Structures are given as structure tokens and as C-alpha cells.
Amino acid sequence: MYNKTVMEHFRNPRNVGVIEEADGVGEVGNPLCGDIMTIYLKISDDQIKDIKFQTFGCGSAIAVSSMLTEIAMGKTLEEAKSITNKDVAQALEGLPKNKLHCSNLGADALQLAIKDYEDRKAGVTRSEPKRKDEHEHTHGDKCYCPYCDIELSEDAIFCDACQSSLEEEH
């Protein structure tokens, strides 16, 4: 089901845990499958000195979290901000189509953690790390499967990738 790289990261996840006194925390939940991911950052001189994660989720979600922390470790904030879902999925040498949404979770959590750091620095009242209720997709005017995030034709009545019937709008 998963390739060797994904399985390797799933079996030996890097950077698992909590950073006490973290400079930034980002937590996201996937409303669809119920996965939850938390990213902790230690930052100095605008650089990620340490990054750790905790994840409640499938093999893919854990591998994505692990790979994301590897990519982000040591990056400057500017560099880290440009890390996309695609970068993580590519570094893992691909994910099954219906698991691509797991990679969104990773990048989203990282961006939230960076934002949390910047908010604190700017003196914005620190709010409890908030679980996002929904994914924000900037898909433009294309249609995507609400279940697995695969691009669909506008008149599709079911998703080829995950076989969900699409009675709802997409």
C-alpha cells in the first residue's frame, strides 16, 4: 500500500514529542478522517532550531509528520513558509491518492506553528492553539473530491480515486 520511504518514516518517525516552552505551536485536525497533528517549534534568529510533532492518525499521517519535521529542521522562517504539501509528498516519493490529504495536514500544522510564533512576537494575545475546523483549500475554480482531494471533472458523480459517491457538491 505504502512505498518504502513512507513505511520507513512510519516505523521510525523522526522528531516525535513535545517541546516544553515552545516558541510556536500549531495544531490541525482533519474534519474528514479525524486525524490530528501538533507541531512544536523552537526558534531563534528567525531559524527553526528544533521541531517536534505529535500525531493521531494513520500510517501516512505519521510519515508525513516525520518527513515534514526533517524538511523544516534548521530552515529559516522564510524558507519554512514556502514548504508545501507537495514538497512533503514528493520527499516521501509519493502517497496513495486517497492519502494525499494527509500531506495537507503536515504543511498546515507547520504554517500555524509559525504564525503562532509570529503572533506571540508581535504581542498578539496568545490564544490556545486552535484546532482548525476545516481545511482551507485555495483550489480556484477547479473541482476536487471532498473525500480524497483529487481533481475531478465538474460533472463527476463519483470519485475515480476513492470511489466515494458525490451526492454532495464538490
Next chain:
Amino acid sequence: MKSINFDHISANPLLPEVKEAMIGAINKDYHNPSSQHRDGEEAVEALVKARESVAKLINAAMPKEIVFTSGGTESVNHAIKGVAMANGDKGKHIVTSNIEHNAVIRSLRRLKSAGFRVTSLSVDENGRVDPKDVAEAITDETILVSIMHSNNETGTIQPVEEIAKITREKKIIFHSDAVDSVGVVPLDVQEIGVDLLSFASNTAYGPVGVGGLYIRRGTRVFPIIDGGVQENNKRAGAENLIGIIGMGKAAELAVRDMDSRYHHLKNLKEKFLGELPEYIDEYIINTHPQHSLPNLVSVSIQYIEGESVMLMLDDDGMAVSTRSACATGSLRASHVLLSLGLSHADAQGTLVVSFGVDNTEADVTAFLTSLKNVVTTLREISPLYKTVT
């Protein structure tokens, strides 16, 4: 090396005697049972023998009440669509439950688009339908009640005898999907009072790709596969004789070994449930304490996700099944688990552990040991699991 199988609900191994019977059947080069020459007659004899064995397994009044099909799914489709087609002029209402297998759900969905109305009953937290709800749901328009015998995700057995009393009194056809029961628990169609019963050969350690539909004499059901006059005119197409011979042998063995098989499985299940608290904590058992299959436990392990558990157990050489949404194509939580009132997060951590005749007590101990390590590892990663320090 092959894994230790704790996923018998997905596939049972063929028993050695079943393999032998099937290989014997292949080597015999049976002709078509519909042919009237000597070679055809020989095939008929094999078919008759298999049908008798299967009839005996469920105690059908006569062998011709058994129709061989391509498996449980076809049997269910045949029962539901066949009743609808044969009785649709009398009424267009069907009663079912919220925890049926997709074969039932999707057959009924198909009928809905053809103008039938379906009442789907909820279950209690143990996953059982209340017979009173069945009685209340029945209207003058009702032509069929379809409630499963045992559930493939929880192992919980429904009060089918009580439901049958209601349907018989009101002269409504009662179908029960017994795909996970026949061959595992003693089952008597006459005692239950069911009119249609779907079952599969593999549950009794026979081959996949063959199953049966019990049709009580006098029940109006149209065939859904039309063609020749095979299977007493109820299911067209030349018989899958090698598969049917395998199923017949499996049925024969199930009758012979039912008691010892039942006790062996029940013993494994009780060992698992009894010792589980010594290995892990914070879990929910979704299987009914009394009314359930002897070979299946559904357990929701909190704060972790089922696919991860399954993958890690797989590394340890243990095959299990999970009902986590993450492990399904559609990424939707199981309708069965949500019907029990489980939260999405708990549903995510659900494993279905199903035992078979090939499992031993040592297997169960090995499994529990492995499970403990996996649960500890995954809880360390989980943000939902906060250890009290």
C-alpha cells in the same frame, strides 16, 4: 513467513479435507450437470450430495430449498431484489437496520431509486435491534424485513427468532444475512423461522466464490440471473461444481465439528478478552457480552488510530482488520460503529480481531504482547494521549 491470521472475518483458510475434495473434483473432469448422458449424471450426483450437506448445515426441511450462488453478496442481492421484483405489486415498503452490510444497504438503495421505501432501524449501544421497533415499522405496504444474523464488524447476533415471530404473524417475508454465522454458530432455519437466509462457503472454511441462499418453500422470490433452468429454475448458469463440491465438504465438516469448533473459538475469545486488561488500558469492547459470535472481538483502542495499529502488527507478523476511516477508500467512519454511538475518534481506533480453527492459545498470547508494544509506541506519538505524571 505467513502471518498469524487474526483476520478470519476477511478470509478463512481452506481446510485440508476441503482442498482434497476440490482437487479430486478437478481431476474428475466433471461434465455439465444439465447434460443427460452418463457423464452429466455423475455431475448431478456430486451436486445433489453437496446440496444435501449444505441443507443439513442449516437444517433446511429439504435440499431443494438451497440455491447455490457465487457467494454471500449474490445471495443477499438475490434475496432482496428477488423479493422486491416478485412482490412489488403488493407493496413497496421494506424494513431493515442501520448496521447491515453494504450488500444489503446498496441493494436497498438500488430499490429506492425504483420507487421502494425503506425504514432503517437504529440499534442499541450493544448493536442490537429491538424487535418491538420491527413490529412498529411494519405497515400494510411492507413486503420484506431484512435484518442480519450477526454483524461482520462487531460480531453481535440479532434477536432473529423474535423478529421472525413478528414477520410470520404478519405474513411478511423475513430475510437474514447470515454470511458471518453459518459454519461458525449452530443455526437452524426452521427453528428461527426465517424465510430467506444468505450465507457463504468461506465462513465454513470452504472456497471463496461460492455461497448459498436458503429459500423456504413457498416464498416468492424471482431469480436475478436469468438463463437456463439450473438450481431448480432459481439461478441460471452452469454450476460452479468444483466450488460447490468444496462448499459441500466444508458444510459436512462444519456439522461434524460444530461443537468442538465453537468451544475452541469461544475459548480463544474469552482468553483474549480476559487477558486484554493485563496488556492495555483505555479501550472499548463493541461486541455484545452474550449475544455474539464466538470468533470475533471488536475493540476500540483510545487515542490511537487503527490503520497505524494494523500496519505495526503486520510488521510483527499478525494480520488484523481495522474499521478506521483512514483504512477505507472513502475515508468515512464505519456506519456500524457510529450507530453504536461511538465517537469518530474512538471509531478511528477500532480493530476487528477474528479467530479461526487454525489459531492457538499461544497465538493469542503472542498477539496481546505485540499489541501492547504497538499501543505504547503509538500513544507516545499521539497528541490525544496525555500521560499523568
